[in-house]
Amino acid sequence: MKSLKVIFVTPEGKLFDGEANYVNIPGSNGNFGVYPDHAALISTLQNGKVEIATNQEIKSYLVDSGVVEVLNNQVSILVEKIIHA
């Protein structure tokens, strides 16, 4: 099965950098999930929970605002501040 390459960064450093099965993202127009082979997308984030599902666990982070880019199974999540891990 294909997987996503996810990078999750803040100005304070990288929080996550690795493979994931899917990602849930609190987009400005509502929550959405990103699975492998998702179309290219750029979206801003709103207050909500980012969830990164790896084979072992689901990591979730509460974020305030940010931006996400999906391109060729590479997901880059940029967040200014993590409210709660």
Add this chain to the structure above:
Amino acid sequence: MANLKDIRLRINSIKSTQQTTKAMKMVSAAKLRKAQDNIIRLRPYANKLKDIIHHLLLGQQEIDSPYVKSREVKKVLLVVITSNKGLCGAFNSSIFKLVQATIQEKYTTQYKNGNLYLLCIGKKGYEFFKKSHSLIGENYDLFTKISFEQTASIAEMVMQGFIEEKWDKVEIIYNEFKNVATQIRKVETFLPLEVPKSEKQNFVDYIFEPNKEEILTELVPKILKIQFYKCILDSNASEHGARMVAMDSATENASQLISQLRLVYNKERQAAITKEILEIVGGAEALASS
């Protein structure tokens, strides 16, 4: 020749100087590690953000953002980032030279017309330029305690001035941190935001949410602030690196001086002893022969 006591005093004073420089080196090393961590942690974020902006702007003919529009350069603002404290080698003076060279090369006319402004971050630059150039604001002190909020507020002021056409171009002059021993002096264009020439083959048809314009209005100020913050962190790490190297060589020089002086001191001491012995022997001989 200096007498023994003088030499001894000099050796002692050099020793205490050496202790100071050594301590300063240690302090800088500790601060450097922290500063270096900060800049290294920020870099992936800053680079990714830049990538996204570039992707966003690729293939776009008209970019509708006030920060991107370039206009005729009548008024220029140079942001000069130096340190608050000295004793860091050529760190500040090389920035001064670069500022002067930049003005000479690119902005002679603006300078003559009085349309060149400087914004100094760091006390050294402020003191150096306050007599000769028109400065914006006072000395902005960011380095005592670096915070993103404070940096962002200055960046916002610069951006506001750009929109109000107080200046048509903004460049930042600072030391980029490469490694402990190397700083790269850099002139970086801050505003208008530089957009790479669109390469058609890289064009990707993105889905934009909520829409392109809103993403742009949110992201462009963000990347500008991050870029500004990055320059500050870079300069801070460079400063500590430069100071560490300067203090290291000062300590080294002090050791050399001490060893040279010690040699002179010992020679002198020996000469004095020899002289004394000769005098005693001479005296004894004079007594024996009488």
